[in-house]
Amino acid sequence: MDTNKRPDTMQRITTPELANAFIDEQITALRAQIGDKKVLLALSGGVDSSVVAALLIKAIGQNLVCVHVNHGLLRKGEPEQVIEVFRNQMNANLIYVDAVDRFLDKLAGVAEPEKKRKIIGAEFIRVFEEEARKLDNIEFLAQGTIYPDILESEDGVKAHHNVGGLPEDLQFELVEPVKLLFKDEVRVVGKALGLPDNMVFRQPFPGPGLGVRCLGAITRDRLECVRESDAILREEFAKNGLEGKVWQYFTAIPDIKSVGVKDGARYEGYPVIIRAINTKDAMTATVENVPFDLLQHITSRITTEVDGVNRVLFDLTPKPSGTIEWE
Ligand code: XMP
Secondary structure (H helix, E strand, O other), rough: OOOOOOOOOOOOOHHHHHHHHHHHHOOOHHHHHHHHOOOEEEEEHOOOOOHHHHHHHHHHHHHHHEEEEOOOHHHHOOOHHHHHHHHHHHEEEEEEEEEEHHHHHHOOOOOOOHHHHHHHHHHHHHHHHHHHHHOOOEEEEEEEOOOOHHHHHOOOOOOOOOOOOOOOOOOOEEEEEOOOOHHHHHHHHHHHHHOHHHHHHOOOOOOOHHHHHHHOOOHHHHHHHHHHHHHHHHHHHHHHOOOOOOEEEEEEEEEEEEEEEOOOEEEEEEEEEEEEEEOOOOEEEEEEOOOOHHHHHHHHHHHHHHHOOOEEEEOOOOOOOOOOOOO
């Protein structure tokens, strides 16, 4: 039997009851596959890896070793939430790696988008590899592969191995408990596992994180502007009923300054760009019709609360001709 093929008879997981049945089934299967061996997981805090972590914690407890790499490009509050939920609430065996300086030093002065992505991806593997080498007796690598990853890798669109690229001498047997599930099913399972709503219903976030939203060569000051303005945008969308309604929304910051006025004096600052889009499959996208008074309120908050910013722009461009991200 092809274990990468979803059986035609498999029911779509839409209710807590179906999710609980899936969880019980997976716990039995995971225990049978893993026994008393140890499993390593790169835990980003995204939906897929979080659900895999929560499942494995239930199945094998401390024999799951989670590695959370903070590359400095995460959204505000994300590393703290991973520690709170997994270490404090679920008692996970969690290694937190503060690699912020390491990533930002490597990225300093690099303006070309694809080069930035490559550096972030390669450095991630390197940090993960170093952590894996410090550990003994790891035989398995867990991954948050989901069914669209498998379908896309069969189509040749992308390779689905999230932590692909580990060296030959560091190969593990894979554990992929949600690989036959679609995203909406992963969310139902996550909720049944007790993960917080803002983790389970999180909007998509690119692997290279804020690195592709701090346009051009990343600097620490603009990275902070993007992180803080994104946090304000998310807070205001949540308060105004747009969370869960708009598919993806974020801020980006270009590498230019313009003249403005703050506190009665000339103030050269960065512009912040707001993007808010809807889509089915991310191949095309339309722009959300955000109420104008809300945009004005967000503009006022960003320009007063975020140091270094003096303008806010709203991106009216659908995909095509734009892409969703700016890089
Ligand atoms: P674009 O910008 O291509 O984005 O219209 C389509 C969707 O993919 C996300 N995205 C990425 N996700 N690594 C990822 O994991 C990336 O390098 C990357 N670039 C774009 C983007 O956020 C959107 O949801």
